[in-house]
């Protein structure tokens with residue numbers, strides 16, 4: 628394992644900003660992770676664990692140690708006619724994992740096709756798309772505890788997974804590093820097709836087939852439809868630097884939502900348990916006139932207003948400025964403070 632100094636992070640995060648890390652290291656197993664963290668050089672420095680770097684905005688060079696999981700591979704820990712339970716290294720590419728599961732006929736994550744990044748981010752961010760969230764399939768998260776320097780197995784119920792949030796992003800941020808994730812997947816059909824135009828796209832491709840033999844083909848078809856919808860709305864980070872949705876969709880109490888709906892009846896919204904209503908941040912940003920606009924080399928993606936993009940050699944501060952202007956305008960128009968989904972460093 629090699630520790631590198633003054634390391635360029637441009638290809639290590641999806642905004643592709645020209646920033647450096649004071650130190651960079653990749654670990655292939657938990658022994659290597661323990662070894663890096665014991666190195667006296669890093670005792671007093673900030674440590675930033677990253678996966679694919681798909682949810683980060685660097686506003687300056689990182690003054691400490693950036694560590695990336697290269698723990699790869701996965702094992703079946705349990706299997707019967709109904710389900711399969713897999714233990715997966717946190718350094719595995721998420722979408723390659725989804726593709727492998729779909730081709731085996733294992734369901735539950737096909738709606739999460741095409742999400743960039745590594746499996747290690749799935750419990751941290753509770754990734755979600757097209758009506759499915761990672762918390763529905765995760766059973767356990769194995770973490771390296773920086774305080775005790777040991778591995779811990781945490782049942783998902785203890786990890787506080789919520790909308791694009793978890794205890795890993797909050798009070799556990801500087802303590803636990805995700806090393807393995809255990810997922811439970813279905814061998815029997817249990818499709819989730821009610822989000823947006825997913826069903827419509829599937830019907831236009833001939834629709835799902837009936838019967839147990841059709842399961843594998845159906846999963847592949849859902850994956851194809853999700854990938855097609857994503858690529859029609861979301862920019863490929865390899866082509867145009869971005870971090871997916873930059874903002875979260877705000878969750879309001881019913882009274883706040885009702886007052887807002889009187890002024891903006893067209894605001895897209897989704898009812899949530901516990902008298903909450905989620906509203907579309909993209910719609911509010913578009914209403915404020917930001918969709919397709921830019922400030923310097925930072926832009927709002929013309930096909931999806933929730934996505935901020937690096938138009939080419941942008942500096943982190945430029946993206947940050949754009950983000951601040953959008954927040955101010957949305958607040959002025961709607962009285963709502965948009966929260967970033969990305970981690971701003």
Ligand code: EPU
Pocket residue numbers: 755756757758822823860861870871872873874875876895907908909910911913918930931932933968
């Ligand atoms: N909309 C607009 N303007 C836009 C884009 C969307 O008015 O520019 C409206 C749409 O008409 C629709 C509503 O907003 O009524 C929702 O749009 P969409 O289905 O595209 O989803 P989203 O709320 O904008 C969320 C996730 C995405 C995820 C999609 C699909 C968040 C913050 N984002 O976006 O996740 O792919 O739903 O499930 O929850 C990510 O987290 O990085 C991400 C891309």
